[in-house]
């Protein structure tokens with residue numbers, strides 16, 4: 001056992017793992033984190049706590065993860081390379097480990113220009129850091145854990161023991177390089193992988209075939225990403241604007257049909273679409289889990305954490321396994 | 327070359343409006359090529375400032391001149407006596423020129439007339455592109471000749487992020503994704519397998535994180551010293 005985290009134990013048990021996502025609020029509202037943690041607790045093996053996603057300032061991943069942990073929800077602290085150099089990264093890792101956190105997901109982070117979207121002003125003029133990139137961050141965490149060394153070579157009397165994760169966009173451009181991209185993260189030391197949201201099952205399966213041929217599915221635990229659709233518009237937007245995500249027309253049509261069935265009744269239109277969205281999610285979960293080489297699912301209900309309990313139950317993934325620590 | 331662009335004239339006016347005798351000082355190398363700070367642009371700025379001064383009823387003398395380069399003393403030394411007659415020098419050289427001159431003008435301030443942006447090339451007339459960030463430890467042999475430090479919005483070293491879309495960067499549809507270009511180029515060169523290796527964290531001390539950098543070429547300095555001695559002896563000046 002590398003970290004002894006619940007997520008690691010479930011993965012090692014061979015049962016399909018379920019992770020969810022908790023988005024911290026844009027103010028010092030700790031209760032919001034508590035509320036979301038309560039919604040997710042028991043419905044997943046661990047929940048990612050995002051790190052200023054879309055470069056919007058929110059309660060830091062590490063603090064929100066600590067709150068979630070106090071609530072009995074195992075967090076996967078996310079860490080971007082955007083906002084910290086290797087000094088801050090390692091300091092935060094030591095602190096997180098000292099507080100009992102055991103999972104960390106390494107990501108590049110959305111560019112700061114993303115923060116000024118919609119009605120938000122954001123901080124598009126911020127200076128980004130990128131002292132290290134995702135692969136390098138993974139390797140730093142592994143070196144700390146397995147060799148008891150800081151990146152610079154100084155020894156750690158007590159090493160932070162993280163279960164190390166990284167993200168992967170299976171259908172991103174340039175598509176034939178994406179398997180190599182995953183291989184590099186695995187070689188660097190990624191114990192588990194959470195993928196970008198998958199709607200195009202055929203595309204995902206063809207990438208997974210390459211991954212199996214490379215043997216990567218045995219060296220890391222791949223959790224297929226599912227983004228819960230909430231409306232037809234959301235699916236259309238993701239299809240046209242989110243990199244590495246393509247949504248089959250049949251799914252968009254299903255959501256639009258659900259919307260149309262409500263006529264002019266906006267409230268009903270929302271309910272019908274949300275219902276259809278949950279149904280689609282359950283189907284996707286099954287299709288992803290049936291794909292050879294996949295060891296679990298990462299379900300993201302963005303700003304809709306309350307949907308997770310229903311989805312996990314409907315997918316037959318409830319209750320979550322209880323595997324005691326050694 | 328170094329690429330820059332003119333500052334808005336209102337901004338320049340705010341900087342200079344309290345001075346009485348101003349020299350707009352152009353540089354005729356890089357910044358002339360990018361139409362930001364050569365002799366022609368220095369002249370235009372001087373004209374605009376004179377017009378503005380008369381509009382605002384301010385008594386101000388504005389002249390212009392230029393030299394080939396602001397970054398080597400031999401070019402501006404000959405005009406230094408004239409330059410020092412002004413109470414402000416508005417340099418339209420790149421930031422290097424402004425700094426270099428400023429270190430040598432004593433009590434006369436040197437202000438920037440342009441915004442210096444990057445080292446770039448001219449893919450077509452009127453277009454300038456950043457291609458190198460001067461990191462001090464070149465890795466272009468490992469990335470197909472395409473620089474991920476200057477050209478990837480996140481200076482990623484080990485491949486594209488998840489934001490690449492149809493060859494463009496997540497920051498803007500107008501921006502090529504450097505990693506898309508690197509992968510395509512290395513495919514063409516048949517060297518894609520080089521990218522399989524994980525590049526370790528970089529030592530950024532060769533870049534500007536190590537403080538201002540200086541390159542000293544000892545062989546050239548030794549040669550110059552020897553030549554100097556020779557001429558001095560020949561001229562009978564020694565001792």
Ligand code: SF4
Pocket residue numbers: 457458459460461462463464465466473474475476
């Ligand atoms: S690797 Fe460094 S020196 Fe080479 S092109 Fe890029 S920024 Fe310039």
Ligand code: SF4
Pocket residue numbers: 477478479480481482485486487488489490491494495496497502503504505506
């Ligand atoms: S999209 Fe490409 S250029 Fe832009 S940050 Fe990602 S890898 Fe770098």
